[in-house]
Amino acid sequence: MNKKYVLLALALYGLFVFLVINFYEDNPSSMTWEDREEFNRHYIAKLVPGQVNLEQILADLGTPDSTEAIRKNNNYYQVTFYRTQHVKSDGITTQEECTYLLFVNDTLAGSGLGGHYPENWQVIQAHSRN
Template identity: 60%
Template structure:
């Protein structure tokens, strides 16, 4: 190959490298900025990896964003909060319902249950 072709290939690789660095450093991959389809997929994948008693309320807000629906109550000295994150589309009506969400139950800020059992536990408190 001649020097011109090699130079152009190297320049293209350099421009691509700069583009990748800019995207990695400046693109805000925040769930609040995602399309609803992407956010559902993100929520499903993220929630599937959660471990009980090692995930906090603050981490949920930081990593998943604001919940679509939330409920809270205090029983004795314990604060309970159930947060619903949209994970499955059911009806195109512009309204997010509990049936379209996965509930996460937090007890004093620590994750104690995931899924339908979380909301059942919350209601029975």
């Protein structure tokens, strides 16, 4: 009789694991900040410029920690910042703690560490010359 309970428990555990793996979606907004940073890092590392759009990023990563946008020469540039590393425990997310994603006309054009972002507005200037 004990074998039946053990087998039943193992079967239920296996079913639970199967359901979690196949139906539980990672939702960055419900994660702890540590888990969210790691999730964002892994997700952003897989991105290929030119092959993903802003809508997909927003659906997968949720609302960015910060965003900026500009329209220049009939092109729309948007930069989103997602937290990817911890710098200082002050309750404030800074650009240094983020990775930025640059979108040109809603298509990913590049990314980089948020602390280097102000220098990278040159990226937008370079794109606007084309």
